[in-house]
Amino acid sequence: MSWLHLIIALPFLCAILVPFLYQQFNPRIHTGWFILIVPLIIFLGLSSYIPAVSAGKIFYLTLPWIPAYDINLTAYIDGLSLTFALIISGIGFLVIWYSIYYLSRLKEALHNFYIYLLLFMGSMLGLVFSDNIFVLYVFWELTSISSFLLIAYWYEREKSRSGAQKSLLITVFGGLSMLAGFILLSMITDTYSIREMISQAAIIQAHLLFIPAMILILLGAFTKSAQFPFSIWLPDAMEAPTPISAYLHSATMVKAGIYIVARCTTIFGGDPAWFWLVTGIGLITLLYGSINAVRQTDLKALLAYSTISQLGLIMSLLGLGSAALYFQVGSAGTFYAIAIFAAIFHMVNHAVFKGCLFMAVGIIDHELGTRDIRRLGGLMHFMPVSFLMILVGSLSMAGLPPFNGFLSKELFFTSFLNALKMPFFNMETWGIILLIAAWVASVFTFVYCMIIIFKTFLGKKKDHKLKKKAHEAPVGMLIPPLILAALVVAIFFCPNVLAQHLLQPAWEAVLPALAATAPLVIKISPWHGFNTALLLTIGVIAAGTVLYITYEKWRSVYRYYPEALTLNNLYEWMLEKTEAGSRTITNWYMTGLVRDYLVYILGFTILLVGGTAVFFEGLAFDSSRDAAVNVYELVLLIGMVIAALTVLLAKSRLTSVIAVGTLGFMVVFFFVLLRAPDLALTQLVVETVTTVLFLLCLYHLPKLRREKIPLRFKAVNGVVSVAIGLVMTAVALSANSNQLFTSISGYYLDADKLAGAKNIVNAILVDFRGFDTMLEILVLTMAGFGVYTLIKLQLAVRRKENEGTK
Amino acid sequence: MKEPNDVILKTATKAAVVIILAFSIHLFLSGHHNPGGGFIGGLAFVAAVVLLYLVHGIEKVQKNIPVDFKKVAGIGVLISVFTGVGGMISGNPFLNQAFWMVDLPLFGKTEMATAVLFDVGVALAVIGASLTIIISISDDR
Numbered sequence: 001m002s003w004l005h006l007i008i009a010l011p012f013l014c015a016i017l018v019p020f021l022y023q024q025f026n027p028r029i030h031t032g033w034f035i036l037i038v039p040l041i042i043f044l045g046l047s048s049y050i051p052a053v054s055a056g057k058i059f060y061l062t063l064p065w066i067p068a069y070d071i072n073l074t075a076y077i078d079g080l081s082l083t084f085a086l087i088i089s090g091i092g093f094l095v096i097w098y099s100i101y102y103l104s105r106l107k108e109a110l111h112n113f114y115i116y117l118l119l120f121m122g123s124m125l126g127l128v129f130s131d132n133i134f135v136l137y138v139f140w141e142l143t144s145i146s147s148f149l150l151i152a153y154w155y156e157r158e159k160s161r162s163g164a165q166k167s168l169l170i171t172v173f174g175g176l177s178m179l180a181g182f183i184l185l186s187m188i189t190d191t192y193s194i195r196e197m198i199s200q201a202a203i204i205q206a207h208l209l210f211i212p213a214m215i216l217i218l219l220g221a222f223t224k225s226a227q228f229p230f231s232i233w234l235p236d237a238m239e240a241p242t243p244i245s246a247y248l249h250s251a252t253m254v255k256a257g258i259y260i261v262a263r264c265t266t267i268f269g270g271d272p273a274w275f276w277l278v279t280g281i282g283l284i285t286l287l288y289g290s291i292n293a294v295r296q297t298d299l300k301a302l303l304a305y306s307t308i309s310q311l312g313l314i315m316s317l318l319g320l321g322s323a324a325l326y327f328q329v330g331s332a333g334t335f336y337a338i339a340i341f342a343a344i345f346h347m348v349n350h351a352v353f354k355g356c357l358f359m360a361v362g363i364i365d366h367e368l369g370t371r372d373i374r375r376l377g378g379l380m381h382f383m384p385v386s387f388l389m390i391l392v393g394s395l396s397m398a399g400l401p402p403f404n405g406f407l408s409k410e411l412f413f414t415s416f417l418n419a420l421k422m423p424f425f426n427m428e429t430w431g432i433i434l435l436i437a438a439w440v441a442s443v444f445t446f447v448y449c450m451i452i453i454f455k456t457f458l459g460k461k462k463d464h465k466l467k468k469k470a471h472e473a474p475v476g477m478l479i480p481p482l483i484l485a486a487l488v489v490a491i492f493f494c495p496n497v498l499a500q501h502l503l504q505p506a507w508e509a510v511l512p513a514l515a516a517t518a519p520l521v522i523k524i525s526p527w528h529g530f531n532t533a534l535l536l537t538i539g540v541i542a543a544g545t546v547l548y549i550t551y552e553k554w555r556s557v558y559r560y561y562p563e564a565l566t567l568n569n570l571y572e573w574m575l576e577k578t579e580a581g582s583r584t585i586t587n588w589y590m591t592g593l594v595r596d597y598l599v600y601i602l603g604f605t606i607l608l609v610g611g612t613a614v615f616f617e618g619l620a621f622d623s624s625r626d627a628a629v630n631v632y633e634l635v636l637l638i639g640m641v642i643a644a645l646t647v648l649l650a651k652s653r654l655t656s657v658i659a660v661g662t663l664g665f666m667v668v669f670f671f672v673l674l675r676a677p678d679l680a681l682t683q684l685v686v687e688t689v690t691t692v693l694f695l696l697c698l699y700h701l702p703k704l705r706r707e708k709i710p711l712r713f714k715a716v717n718g719v720v721s722v723a724i725g726l727v728m729t730a731v732a733l734s735a736n737s738n739q740l741f742t743s744i745s746g747y748y749l750d751a752d753k754l755a756g757a758k759n760i761v762n763a764i765l766v767d768f769r770g771f772d773t774m775l776e777i778l779v780l781t782m783a784g785f786g787v788y789t790l791i792k793l794q795l796a797v798r799r800k801e802n803e804g805t806k
Numbered sequence: 807m808k809e810p811n812d813v814i815l816k817t818a819t820k821a822a823v824v825i826i827l828a829f830s831i832h833l834f835l836s837g838h839h840n841p842g843g844g845f846i847g848g849l850a851f852v853a854a855v856v857l858l859y860l861v862h863g864i865e866k867v868q869k870n871i872p873v874d875f876k877k878v879a880g881i882g883v884l885i886s887v888f889t890g891v892g893g894m895i896s897g898n899p900f901l902n903q904a905f906w907m908v909d910l911p912l913f914g915k916t917e918m919a920t921a922v923l924f925d926v927g928v929a930l931a932v933i934g935a936s937l938t939i940i941i942s943i944s945d946d947r
Contacts, residue, residue: 780935
């Protein structure tokens with residue numbers, strides 16, 4: 001257990017405390033003040049790693065979890081994971097601070113909010129630090145689940161619920177396909193560690209399963225990072241409280257897909273399929289997002305589409321940069337690898353300026369009760385600080401100096417200009433088209449940035465359309481976005497501090513082989529002469545201004561797109577069809593009759609177990625190893641047969657219950673005879689308790705009636721029961737006759753030395769196979785709660801119905 | 807459940823329940839070296855409580871043992887999970903159990919094992935879950 005593991009576990013541990021803090025101090029002290037400490041500790045703790053990481057050091061800390069399956073909690077700190085983790089904890093700190101003012105301590109269920117938020121923070125940290133693919137996957141899905149819970153935070157609203165469902169369906173679908181991709185990769189490389197996979201990149205690239213694994217993993221990354229056509233969940237996720245939109249749905253969670261693509265670049269990069277998929281989907285998303293953002297009237301929806309488009313931008317840069325791996329080593333690769341650097345740089349910048357924008361929009365929404373552009377206007381004089389924040393954030397997003405967005409936007413254009421020179425992947429013909437697409441998307445980005453600034457803060461004030469009087473937010477609420485706005489400017493003036501300490505190591509982490517031979521020497525400077533990139537930016541500003549001024553004239557273009565063809569409609573249609581289809585199938589086999597379910601269960605057991613035994617020639621009957629049958633056993637056997645037959649022929653339920661009990665108790669004797677005291681004891685007590693349970697259930701059952709049962713029904717019952725008996729007997733006998741491996745019993749005989757227990761059975765239960773036992777009691781407890789809820793629920797419904805009739 | 811009024815049964819139960827409870831605790835404690843353990847001990851405990859229910863009726867017993875068995879089950883599972891996590895703090899894998907030999911004043915050389923703690927969780931979970939099920943079903947009429 002290292003400090004780093006503790007840092008990852010900290011949010012989870014603190015989440016346990018939240019309900020108690022809430023209970024104790026609410027509403028005197030806002031719960032958020034306690035939670036605020038958590039990301040601060042994490043941020044400071046992680047900052048201490050910066051000097052070592054920027055010096056090129058890599059930390060690799062393993063905490064065994066299930067070593068028997070090679071699944072360990074391995075934390076891995078390099079530039080990439082550290083950059084992500086600092087964003088997660090840093091923005092997390094500001095967001096929690098902001099949320100203290102955003103969420104009222106009197107009206108909101110704060111404990112839920114902060115538990116979900118901490119759950120998310122912990123799983124996101126775990127995601128970026130994990131080296132083991134399965135641990136990574138678990139954290140990946142945990143972020144989806146916590147995002148689901150946070151979107152549905154105001155669950156009374158129908159829209160929140162459907163938005164949450166949509167995001168969960170899409171991201172979990174992607175997560176599952178990513179798991180499949182990981183499994184394929186682990187089959188190819190025979191390891192669960194990402195680092196070891198990277199070292200075997202050549203083997204993976206030559207493998208038959210290369211393309212399927214790549215597509216499956218990309219599906220996961222694209223769904224999480226809201227890439228086209230999976231982007232539809234992100235606008236609906238805006239139903240979440242604004243701190244959450246700022247944190248999960250712009251700064252961190254949606255970047256998880258970017259993280260995976262960056263991590264896997266060394267594994268898949270250099271292949272044309274990877275290059276075209278990542279660049280192409282990224283560019284399409286960039287265009288789709290920016291064009292759709294312009295038409296939005298809800299400020300948060302506008303920001304959601306702009307997030308989609310910015311994510312597409314980062315994704316396309318990662319795709320372009322992967323071309324560097326086409327050259328094995330050498331400076332030729334580094335030329336194109338600038339795109340990767342630009343991607344990481346823009347990711348950090350985007351987290352900063354978009355966080356600022358979201359918080360500022362949240363302030364508008366919080367103070368005015370609306371965020372509809374059509375109702376807003378002329379707020380500049382009433383909310384000067386918010387105006388400043390929106391101005392800084394939007395201009396940075398539009399790519400203007402003196403803000404950080406300008407620097408990464410210049411690098412973005414440089415990367416696309418560099419890509420024109422690629423002599424492979426058909427880039428000779430396509431390069432210029434990519435550049436044009438990137439430029440057009442930037443023009444639209446400029447237009448919607450202007451919309452945010454001018455339509456909300458300038459122009460005429462529309463007081464009659466507002467519910468509340470316009471005024472500035474409390475100081476405490478303004479500080480977090482102001483810090484971000486200050487960062488936007490600070491990064492512009494000293495970008496190289498950030499570049500040296502974080503971005504450079506992150507770049508090296510993405511392309512370790514390249515970094516070893518031809519390191520990237522990059523100095524970001526706000527002014528680098530009149531080059532093509534700057535000309536492109538000037539072109540963007542010119543075209544964007546013209547488009548913004550003439551916006552009213554061409555906005556009707558959007559109306560030509562038929563509503564029926566939108567992705568949302570496709571989603572709704574698929575959801576509807578899936579629901580109807582699964583209902584039909586479920587109704588077909590879920591008959592509600594226990595007997596039918598028994599037939600399914602036993603029938604499958606017969607087919608699978610019996611079939612496998614026959615198919616693989618596993619049946620073997622060798623009596624030489626069997627012990628001799630003695631008189632006691634014979635007598636017991638006869639007794640058991642009689643008891644079993646009594647169950648079949650009994651005229652009342654009570655008789656059958658007693659007969660079943662008798663059968664069970666006779667099995668106890670068998671265990672005693674075979675010297676298995678633990679089994680005998682367990683069987684004895686279980687039999688006693690189940691007999692009582694049976695008797696209790698008897699109370700509810702109708703009298704056993706001798707009905708005329710169709711012959712077919714009886715025949716099926718007969719065949720199934722005889723077959724299952726035969727299969728089980730055959731399996732038991734064969735298990736004793738086949739000795740394929742040396743028995744494990746010898747290992748257990750050392751229980752005293754290994755586990756300090758003289759009772760082997762107990763040592764197996766609590767120590768050797770402790771995992772099984774733990775999960776068993778978990779299942780037992782869940783079953784108990786299930787029975788309780790079902791019965792209590794039924795009672796409650798019945799009581800309600802009774803009251804209704806009265 | 808119907809309220810039986812059987813003097814013989816009631817008298818016998820008085821003695822039997824004590825014996826079963828003592829036996830269940832014995833089963834639990836001896837589990838590490840002799841037949842027994844958390845599961846069996848827990849179930850034997852359940853059997854004793856069920857006997858009480860059968861003889862005295864559920865309401866009466868619940869009034870005298872005011873325990874929410876749902877919580878018992880939950881606490882049991884939590885104890886088991888946390889003893890598993892305990893091993894991780896000292897750098898061992900999840901659910902790795904440890905044991906020490908300790909000299910106690912009265913008992914002499916005694917073994918202390920984290921496995922026993924784990925077993926406490928198992929026993930509580932079994933008791934809680936089983937009794938929750940039994941009470942729920944018998945409550946439903």
